Structure formats: structure tokens, C-alpha cells
Amino acid sequence: MSVALRGPSELRGPLIISAVVHGIAMLALLVVRTAAPPTLPMMYEVNLVAAPAGERAVGVVREQAPEAPTPPAKAPVPVRAERSDPGKTAPIKAPTAKAPMRATPAPTPPAKAAPALRAPAAGGGAVGGTGTDVATVRTEGIQFPFPGYLQNIVRQIALNFRPRNPGALTAEVLFFIHQDGSVSGFRFVQRSGNFAFDVEAEGAVEAAQGRFGPLPSGFGDDILPVSFRFDPARLR
Template identity: 70%
Template sequence: MTTPSESKVQQAAKTEAPKAGGGPTGGKGTDVANVRTEGIEFPFPGYLNNIVRQIAIKFKPRNPAARLKAEVRFLIHRDGSVSDLTFIRRSGNFSFDLEAQGAVEAAASAMAFGPLPDGFPDDVLPVVFSFDPEFLK
């Protein structure tokens, strides 16, 4: 025999967690596994989630089913501006790489990342972002 509280626990376990959304259309994953801050302690997961979300919204590869991956590095400055966008690893597909670069540039132009959090002591945040359609759905 189950008690009422046990029944609620079992019911909650069966309920799926909501899917992370990437804006009004939803369906864009925002897995923080896509973004790294190498060598920097950055205890602001909400800011990192926003980086992923903003890039995911703007990333529109021509063939999302292709198993292509690319990795870029860029700097986010205190005011939220972005500089020094470079590829660490290209996908081998010019179109995919261009879409990846364009997604970061579009987010940067819109100042979509926002200023760095007040609690972050440095003036620049180095970011490594992995474009993997497996996570950016």
C-alpha cells in the first residue's frame, strides 16, 4: 500500500521535464555542454545558458541532418561586445562553417549575450563554443 506522499513521488517521477526552448518557436536545445570557458572559473550558468540559447536561435545550417561539427573561440567583453572570433576546428563543409560563424556574429551584433555579470572580476570572458547539431535542435 502506498501513502499519498509516495504516490505523488511516483507520479512526479513519471512526468517528463520540460524541454529547453530557444525562443518563441522552441525546440532549440540549450545544453551548456556546447560552451566552455577554458582556464576561467565562471560561476554564472544562467549567462552561459544565454550564450548557447542566443547562438542556437541564430544558427540555421542548410542541412541540419548532416553530422557536422565545428568549434569557435571568441571573447565577450565587459559591455557584452564580442571580438576575436576564430575557428578552433572547422567542419570541413564551407556552408556549415559559414552558418556557424554567422550565428555568433549575428548574436554579437544584436548584443544578445548582454554585459558580463557584475560578480565576474575580469573584463573579458574567453569562450569556446561547439557547433554540434546533435545538441542544437
């Protein structure tokens, strides 16, 4: 039985192929590991914080009257000095007897007019209800450079959020506001565990989305992701 031995030239080809295959596999593994994760959009978390609700009152809504402008001060008119004629002297008058002074009665002060009754000013919501005058808008993470826009988001949602028997329930939602003010991508980040409460939270965003308005012109992104937390305890 004879055994044929391979020379170095016959083994060179398979070794080169094996080295190339292993090199490609290692390069692919390094590319997969060093690939950067996808960039997520900036997130702005808004907590619903409002001032206490005012008592309901029947009345009229008054507009503040503009302040009257202060009239400009008039310049004093210069008094012309009378020229005296040195050639003429005033005749000396004989003193006349003074008539006896009569006591003048003290002037009667005019009667003060009764102040006109003004209609009471209209009040806010019912006692213990939801306040709509937002006092604080708190953002966590990246500071949004247009706080007035966030304040309007909170105000519009608070006006449409009317949960029944909320108790200590809270919920957090996420939605995206586009440049034209439209809303998309609504979803719950954390549900309250109460179906009626979650329905009210979703309905408040749907009812208010037409009143957010377009994104500020100075905002550089196309969409504004907002994480919104519903906490009725802060609205009492």
C-alpha cells in the first residue's frame, strides 16, 4: 500500500481560501458590533400642573380699560411788566371808612353720590373642580426654548380633561406634534389601570389637538415628541 504525500504547492490554495473566509467573517463581526444605534428624537416631558380652581360666580367678563394718557404740562405764560411813567404820579386817595365785616355762613358740603353698583365678575369653574390657569409648566430632560407653547398644550388639555372619581390615578401618554400643529402617534406610556380614566385622558388629547397651533417658527425640528402625565391631584 502506497501513500501519496502532497507537496507545499498543493496545500497553499486551500490555506489561502480558508484565511480569506475567516478574514471576511471577522470583518463582518466588527462592523456589526461597531454600528451606531439609531438616533432617537428629542423627548420633552410635560407634567400637568395648574393653579387651584376658583369658585363659580355669575357675572360679566370685563376688559381692562386702557389708561388715559397724561396731558402735557402747559408752559407758563410770561407776565408783562407794566411800564410806569415817571412824569405822572398817582393821586393820593383819602382813606375811606371800612364797612363792618359780615360773617359768612360756612359752605355746605355737597352730598356724595351713591356709588353705582357694578355687576359681579364672572368666576372660574366649580368649587373643587379642575383649574385651567396653568401656574407652572415643568419639563424634564432637554429644555424646550418656547415655554409659552408648552403652556398652551397644558391649558388646552386641562380644559378637556374631566375624569370621574379619579382618586389617586395617574396616566402617562406620548404623542407627536407636527409643524402644522397636527397630532399623530398617540399611545400610552403608562396606563392608570382604570378604563374610564384612560378613555378620558385619550379623549382630552384628541379634543385639544386642534388648538395647539403650529410649532414655533424658531423650532428647528419637524416634530415635537411630548410625554404628558395626567395627575388630577395637581389640578385640585
